[in-house]
Amino acid sequence: MRQRRFQRGRELAIDLGTANTLVFVRGEGIAVFEPSVVAIDEASGRVHAVGEDAKRMIGRTPATIRAIRPLRHGVIADFDITADMLRYFIRRVGGGGLSFSRVVLCVPSGITDVERNAVEEATLAAGARRVSLIEEPMAAAIGAGLPVAEAQGSMVVDIGGGTTEVAVLSLGGIVVWESVRVGGYELDEALVRHVDANGHLLIGPETAEAAKIACGAAWPLPEKIETDVAGRDRITGLLRRTTIDSSEVRAAIAQPLETIVDTVKRALESTPPELASDVANRGIVLAGGGALLRGVDQLLSSETGLPVLIADSPLECVVLGAGSSLEETAMQGRTARRGGFRRRRRRS
């Protein structure tokens, strides 16, 4: 038999998010943290840029280049572009080509079998050798350091770009789960509508996101923060700047925030009493970029009457959790393999 030399595969954990994609390399840590954006040259159909470079092009591209976010609400909206993006990131960490990486991919809990197959296939198409899936709330809870394996209830709320997922975990499983297709982007859109309705000023979603990060709040702040936004005046058609402050942003985003709060309340209502009392003692843990919104912990605490804590690295805890599960599954040899692939024998 002819001997073929294969480079040793890398083991990766990937959080393929609506807003950001993170890649964790076993033994190294987080190697990629980039926006989930791809710029495509429409004339040639080729990928022009990926990640941060592509994000800068949103709304600023010439006619032939289109900047695309290939995921919507945590699931794939454009299969080929998602695979292109994954291929680019996997190659960048040295896991493409002949090295056949093994990948643990984070997926939202509520996705359908079709969506599940799509992310698996996209990861295989991107050059992964084997793919196993981990549910995002589980990964987030592990990454936030919650005792998920113990006979104790832990509640995690992951407010991402396109979804909010709420889960109560105990004994290594998800006991209660609720999700809503509302995340940071819905807050940005609400701010776009508010600035238009109140100031007749049309701002782009990226401008709204920057303003939300600069001065947004979910709870009254001791001191107002202000920021400038630029857009097009709806009446004169001219470019114009205006100043908005934190209380204005708070009013603008109140409605989508209420939807997020209601989702958390629904999860609490269906939590069995023993686990609910654990959550009441230990508190709710917030993860995802939305956890960084000022006062979101106070809002949730006031609405639920429970203590609310923010995970140490909210944007990273999903991939960190998946990364540590990678270490565990490697030890236990529990990797799922795609049916269509032959088992490759280890060379001794």
Ligand SMILES: Nc1ncnc2c1ncn2[C@@H]1O[C@H](COP(=O)(O)OP(=O)(O)OP(=O)(O)O)[C@@H](O)[C@H]1O
């Ligand atoms: N400092 C901040 N204040 C408020 N929001 C923030 C802040 N930093 C990031 N965000 C928001 O967090 C969101 C991105 O979070 P995250 O990376 O967790 O999402 P994602 O995992 O890509 O999305 P999903 O899990 O829904 O697929 C964006 O909407 C962004 O505007």
Ligand SMILES: [Mg+2]
């Ligand atoms: Mg996420």
